[in-house]
Amino acid sequence: MNFIKFIQLTLTLIECCFLVAYGGIIMKVRYARIASNITIPKLWRSISIYAFVFIIACIAFLLLSLIGFAL
Amino acid sequence: MSMIQGNLNIKLLSDEKIYTIQRKHLISIAFPLASYALIAIIFIVTFIIIISRLFPVISPLSFIDAALLLLSFLVVFDMFIIMNWFYQFYVVTNKRILHIHFFKTQGKHFEEVFVAAGTEIKISRVASNLIYGIFNVEDIYIEFRQQDREAPFIIRAPDHPEKLEEILDEIATNHEKER
Numbered sequence: 001m002n003f004i005k006f007i008q009l010t011l012t013l014i015e016c017c018f019l020v021a022y023g024g025i026i027m028k029v030r031y032a033r034i035a036s037n038i039t040i041p042k043l044w045r046s047i048s049i050y051a052f053v054f055i056i057a058c059i060a061f062l063l064l065s066l067i068g069f070a071l
Numbered sequence: 072m073s074m075i076q077g078n079l080n081i082k083l084l085s086d087e088k089i090y091t092i093q094r095k096h097l098i099s100i101a102f103p104l105a106s107y108a109l110i111a112i113i114f115i116v117t118f119i120i121i122i123s124r125l126f127p128v129i130s131p132l133s134f135i136d137a138a139l140l141l142l143s144f145l146v147v148f149d150m151f152i153i154m155n156w157f158y159q160f161y162v163v164t165n166k167r168i169l170h171i172h173f174f175k176t177q178g179k180h181f182e183e184v185f186v187a188a189g190t191e192i193k194i195s196r197v198a199s200n201l202i203y204g205i206f207n208v209e210d211i212y213i214e215f216r217q218q219d220r221e222a223p224f225i226i227r228a229p230d231h232p233e234k235l236e237e238i239l240d241e242i243a244t245n246h247e248k249e250r
Contacts, residue, residue, distance in 0.1 A: 004126070004133065011140050021147050024176075025154060032158040032173035037080035040157070051146045058139040065132040 008066040015059050022055055081162060081171070090163045090238045091231075096208045099228040100156045104149055111141045161226050163238050165245075168213065168224055184215070184224045186242055191216040194239050196232055203228065211235055 026048070033039060040048070079092055118137045158174035170182040186192065193214040198204035211226040229235055 036173040
């Protein structure tokens with residue numbers, strides 16, 4: 001069971017790294033938007049929000065399952 | 072493309088006129104997106120098969136976790152590819168050819184080559200693979216017959232290669248007339 005917990009924790013950490021990568025993309029998009037004067041279409045903005053919610057949901061899910069294994 | 076021309080923030084030289092602004096063809100991002108999706112699917116299936124064999128009593132939550140993890144991986148990388156494509160332009164003016172990356176973490180952000188009067192250029196359109204050939208997506212190689220630039224300027228998979236070729240031909244012809 002410890003091995004499974006270890007995998008869960010690793011997955012959570014990797015997920016956090018993705019969140020950082022996502023934050024990096026958003027920052028780069030902001031600079032690109034200012035430099036180019038081109039805004040992202042509404043559809044892509046909504047996809048971006050969806051991606052953020054999705055990644056947060058993933059982390060929440062992983063943490064919940066981790067707690068489930070711990071109990 | 073006129074929509075981009077109206078909005079794009081580029082500093083122009085005096086008497087410089089923009090002929091065309093083009094992004095790369097959509098197919099150039101369709102391939103990486105499809106390959107990422109395929110890799111994610113293969114990983115998920117492999118993970119399920121291997122883990123279910125090794126640990127038959129493992130909770131199904133782990134499979135869902137792994138699937139979500141790979142999907143979020145897919146989301147982040149796909150977003151990166153799409154944004155990289157969206158903020159990348161080839162600009163052809165009467166004086167120079169530019170390749171601008173507004174969204175880039177490494178490598179060249181800006182590359183330009185001046186097409187001065189008297190410079191002879193050789194233009195060739197090359198389809199880099201069979202699928203690009205079928206969809207008429209071609210790279211444009213612009214070779215300069217001068218000492219200071221021996222390597223060709225390559226416009227990779229633009230949206231309308233034939234239009235770019237026409238414009239470049241026009242520029243070359245105008246320069247011939249000026250001489």
